[in-house]
Amino acid sequence: MSVLRGNIARVTPAENEDEEVLESWTNPYIAEYERRSDFLKATNAYHVNLKLRSLNLASYAFSRNAQEMVGHVGRYPGFGQFTSAVSDPYSDELARLLHNTLASASSLISGQRVVLRHIWPKIGRTLSEFESGEYTNKRVEVFETDEAEFIVELRNYSQHYFLPRLEPRDTFSFDSHSTSRDLQFLLEVKPLYDWSGLAPKVKPYLEAAGESIALLPILERYAQSVREFYTWFWAKAEEKLKDERAELEARTLELRAWGEEVFLAPDWFRKPGGEPPPDWNGRRWMRREKAKIRLNRWQLGYTSRRGITVDSEGVAEVGHDAWTPIYLRA
Incomplete structure (x- = not known):
């Protein structure tokens, strides 16, 4: 005897010993429960919820990666503690965390686009009114800046060429009353030009930057922009799907x-x-x-x-x- 999705099947001997009869019975309550469960899983709201859950996971990964990178920066050896033995492993780990942060930001933005096209689908090749209007205006406002385009290109560089490496520059200044410290992590610009895939639109930004770029403040502003856009988009999606x-x-x-x-x-x-x-x-x-x-x-x-x-x-x-x-x- 076997039971499957509310069905009970039993094989019994027939009058002819060489034959068998298959008897089955379906539990009407379990069958109805599963039919209705399948009905709910086929709804648009259910599939959107699955995509929103995945989008939330991408947001979590981005936030955690950014937090880990900030935490790693805070553990940089202090004055009098720095040695060459610490330098390479520290920089290697920083490069890894930077790559993870850039990649997870890309996943979050791509996930938003998937959810966008599910809730506001194209009509043929024509964008929805929301995507061509309010969404695009917000995207341009947040992401079409020199800094944001540079970060996107740095992400492409890390995915298609090499991991960007940041070099710490720790300087101290003294006066009669106090000591101040300026810790920066610099990205050398020259290696970016070695990549044939570098987009021409970011070259003026790199030329204006000089030999190196203090990356972390730029990355912090970009991360804030990503969070701002994500929060705005999530609210729009919830508003659109509230009734469903x-x-x-x-x-x-x-x-x-x-x-x-x-x-x-x-x-x-x-x-x-x-x-x-x-x-x-x-x-x-x-x-x-x-x-x-x-x-x-x-x-x-x-x-x-x-x-x-x-x-x-x-x-x-x-x-x-x-x-x-x-x-x-x-």
Whole structure:
């Protein structure tokens, strides 16, 4: 005998010993639960939620990588502690963290574009009104600056050529009252020109920078821009999908509450080799637990979006919704 998605199959001998008969029975409650679960997983809101979850993961990776890089910078050897033995491993780790930060920023921006095209899809080759208007205006405002374009090109350099290497420059100044320290991490400009893929549009910026660039302040401003754009875009996506996501959430809670009744079983039953307590009264327990579940189901109610149309004669007709009330009881 086998059980699969609420179906029970059993093979029994037929009258003819050389033949077998396959008997099957489908549990209507489990089958209905799975049908409705598949229905919810096919909705646009469900697929958008999956993409938003992935986008949130990209945001987390970017934030963590940036935090780790800042933390590593803060551990730079202080005056009197610096040795050549510390220098190379420290710089190597800084290069790795810089690469991770740049790459995760790229993943976050690419993920935003995927979500954008899902929520506001193209019509043929034509961009949506939102993408061609408000989205593009915001993107240009945040990212089409000399610094942002340089960071993007540095990311491309790290992905297609070599990891950029930062060299620390630690200078101190003294007066009669105090000592001040200026710690910078410089990116040498010349190696960037060795890459044949360097975009011409960033060359004027590099020429104006001179022999080296203090990268970390620029990277901090770029990271802030990425976060600003991400926060803005997330709010726009939530605003656009507010009704669909609320409907999905309500129906998910409705199905989950009914599922508690469908799959209702005592704790001891779920344990391997579990035995009921000595004073176990299964019917009493079942009545009590089902009463709690059905009260919760009644409080949740039923969510439908069928709409009402009115014809030219003023006759109103309620539309159809594939999500029907769950009347079936286990």
